[in-house]
Amino acid sequence: MISSNEARELAVQFLAKVPKRLSHTESVATLAKKLAIHYHEDSEKALVASYLHDITKYYSKERALFLLSKYYSKAEIKMWPIQTWHGLTAEIYAKEHLLVDDFDTLNAIKYHTVGRPKMSLLEKIIYVSDYAEELRTFETKDIRELAFHDLDLAVYKVLVHVKNHLDLTNEKVVGLSIDAIKYYQNRFNGGI
Ligand SMILES: [Fe+2]
Ligand SMILES: [Fe+2]
Numbered sequence: 001m002i003s004s005n006e007a008r009e010l011a012v013q014f015l016a017k018v019p020k021r022l023s024h025t026e027s028v029a030t031l032a033k034k035l036a037i038h039y040h041e042d043s044e045k046a047l048v049a050s051y052l053h054d055i056t057k058y059y060s061k062e063r064a065l066f067l068l069s070k071y072y073s074k075a076e077i078k079m080w081p082i083q084t085w086h087g088l089t090a091e092i093y094a095k096e097h098l099l100v101d102d103f104d105t106l107n108a109i110k111y112h113t114v115g116r117p118k119m120s121l122l123e124k125i126i127y128v129s130d131y132a133e134e135l136r137t138f139e140t141k142d143i144r145e146l147a148f149h150d151l152d153l154a155v156y157k158v159l160v161h162v163k164n165h166l167d168l169t170n171e172k173v174v175g176l177s178i179d180a181i182k183y184y185q186n187r188f189n190g191g192i
Pocket of ligand 2: 028
């Protein structure tokens with residue numbers, strides 16, 4: 001598996017023309033590392049996933065589709081709105097080109113845009129860090145602080161916030177996100 005320094009170099013290369021996205025990536029890495037240390041997760045994995053999570057965000061639609069069609073059926077691809085493709089393509093890139101074989105790291109990259117039920121600790125760290133990193137233009141301090149006290153509740157709040165925003169703008173909410181919201185609702189009600 002590549003080191004976090006190598007992953008960072010890649011992020012710098014991929015996002016060289018988009019300084020804002022690179023700053024976001026650095027900021028995700030900073031928060032994810034803190035959360036990983038706080039929750040005794042592998043901070044090296046948290047850094048690798050952070051640096052790689054958005055590297056393919058600026059692929060053309062054609063390039064993304066070409067990659068996706070190697071691994072997913074048309075019906076599967078249809079379930080993912082185009083804005084979420086970059087999680088899938090970054091995971092493919094990490095697998096194919098960087099030989100990342102740690103499933104947890106790959107899943108953290110793949111699902112960072114949508115979440116899913118039963119996320120691993122690393123997945124939750126990356127999911128929340130992507131949303132709540134300090135440079136986001138919307139208010140994230142509360143979620144950031146909550147993440148250190150109750151990571152599950154922070155994940156749930158982000159899932160709901162993102163869903164509400166997508167509903168308002170008439171955008172599609174991925175089934176996995178809705179399933180994740182239900183999963184946490186059940187959990188908080190003592191159902192799981
Ligand atoms: Fe992303
Ligand atoms: Fe991101």
